[in-house]
Amino acid sequence: MTQTEQAEARPRLGRKRDHTRDPEILSAALDVLAETGYDGMTIDLVAARAKAGKATVYRRWSSKADLVLDAVACMKGNDLDLDHLPDTGTLRGDLIAMVKPPSIRDSERKLKVMAGIVSMIARNPELAAAAHKALVEPRAAVNRVFFQRAIDRGEVLPGLDVEKLCMVGPAMVAYRTLMLRIPVDREFLISNIDEIILPAAGLRAA
Amino acid sequence: MTQTEQAEARPRLGRKRDHTRDPEILSAALDVLAETGYDGMTIDLVAARAKAGKATVYRRWSSKADLVLDAVACMKGNDLDLDHLPDTGTLRGDLIAMVKPPSIRDSERKLKVMAGIVSMIARNPELAAAAHKALVEPRAAVNRVFFQRAIDRGEVLPGLDVEKLCMVGPAMVAYRTLMLRIPVDREFLISNIDEIILPAAGLRAA
DNA sequence: CATATCCGGAACTTAACAGTTCCGTATATG
DNA sequence: CATATACGGAACTGTTAAGTTCCGGATATG
Structure with missing residues (x-):
């Protein structure tokens, strides 16, 4: 288990994936959704608003429909305790x-x-x-x-x-x-x- | 004002324009609108539903937005006397x-x-x-x-x-x-x- | 019955956008 | 401090649909 096989080299997955920006992207998606409606909403717009790359968005959600679904589902009201x-x-x-x-x-x-x-x-x-x-x-x-x-x-x-x-x-x-x-x-x-x-x-x- | 100038030849506008099919097109537009929503609605779909050509639609309404506006405006309720x-x-x-x-x-x-x-x-x-x-x-x-x-x-x-x-x-x-x-x-x-x-x-x- | 006009329909052009790939950079890990 | 990974961003591809053009056929007019 020493040298090759990249047992050390490859699984450097120390940071796994940075889900830090997820809330910002979801929030941006909701903003754009509210402003332009589903069909007016483009992924570029959402990415730009969240200061993220389009690729980053697609790394987390497989499609626009997916993103919108998640954004709506995660939309917590702020008063519902x-x-x-x-x-x-x-x-x-x-x-x-x-x-x-x-x-x-x-x-x-x-x-x-x-x-x-x-x-x-x-x-x-x-x-x-x-x-x-x-x-x-x-x-x-x-x-x-x-x-x-x-x-x-x-x-x-x-x-x-x-x-x-x-x-x-x-x-x-x-x-x-x-x-x-x-x-x-x-x-x-x-x-x-x-x-x-x-x-x-x-x-x-x- | 006799022969040329096409005073007789050109303005054969006896039929003006056939606005006969307008209601059918507007009604088709409303159907498609109700079924698919504004963005899902395509002019081809509307034309096909009304058994009209796409060109015919554009001969009367200059754009999709125009058509929808007119269709909604012409939508008379059937009970409002x-x-x-x-x-x-x-x-x-x-x-x-x-x-x-x-x-x-x-x-x-x-x-x-x-x-x-x-x-x-x-x-x-x-x-x-x-x-x-x-x-x-x-x-x-x-x-x-x-x-x-x-x-x-x-x-x-x-x-x-x-x-x-x-x-x-x-x-x-x-x-x-x-x-x-x-x-x-x-x-x-x-x-x-x-x-x-x-x-x-x-x-x-x- | 000749002809101008409008029809339905199909082929076409163009633009926008979903989704993908690539690249140079930043950063956390060891 | 070396390196793998994920990042932002830009370039790319493919598809869909708006809007345009063209054509053969029907029809009303004279």
Whole structure:
């Protein structure tokens, strides 16, 4: 096991592979995706944005579809720690507590990414699943916690269709952003809560 | 002005141009758009579907973007005769009256077209305007009529945010179709009305 | 029935981009 | 400090589709 056979020379794989830049590339991919949509997105653009070589991108992801899938899947929302959500003691308080600039910006970015891939989603079940898990589900999960708490404390009737109520907020935001192309603001979100969601839950506004 | 100058020979423009096939081409464009999305749509595909030559398409529309814009703009909903809407005497009755297979199919097709162009819309204001006028506005207009009637007959309080209430239905349908990718059915639409829209309007279901 | 015009269709040109290969350089390892 | 490896970057290949041109045939007009 001494000299030849390159047992020492070849397997110098001390650095294995530098996955240091992966997050930057994925993040760049999301940026370009949000800005130009799936088909407008080129690998050159992504590589340039991440200050990486195109070859480096292909060393890690075998195709554009692969890269996009991974980028979407790795897109962690920054607010979805279900165990540390605000707990104000009322449904309205909890819902309002989520109306904050960071949360709004987060959701806007997600919507832009979503807009960039909607047309792909119909023909790519894997991507559809990733998008659902990363973009749709987290938001619903937060609302689900709030509604469950309200039910537990007897604030609302237990017979409510929680699943449906959870999608009212996201649906209104998505519609306004994607279809109406009006940016969401604090006022819109609060009136959503007071005029639609709470009445549907059998509550008055305040 | 007699013989030459081709005053007789050249301007044989008796048939001008055969715009007979325009609707078929536009309809084919919408089909392909709904099935494959903007970028997946090729002019060859559209021409083949309309049994027309590619050249014929370009004789009428100068570019793919042009064709798509026109196709979307010409997309008349089949139900939007605001003067002949069902009038049942109650808000719930009017809303429920719109829950019919043809209306559902119409809205599904519109949503598919919308899905095919969302990512373009952000970078093409003209297309955005056309899409809004053809896909978003008609639906809202119908609801607006129903709510105005309800206000006029004193069924609901006049202080309601009608604009917001008008988008609840479309928003829920769009969200379910585009994000959740679950087809809408009669039951979903009715529970939307009874559990969300009517309570938000200050009414009980039935 | 002669002819100008538009049709469908096929062949063509051009541009963009996915994916590959190559190279000179930086760096971590021994 | 020698070297293998992975890097960024540029050059290359192949394919796809936008847009153009050309042609033979149909049709309406006079």
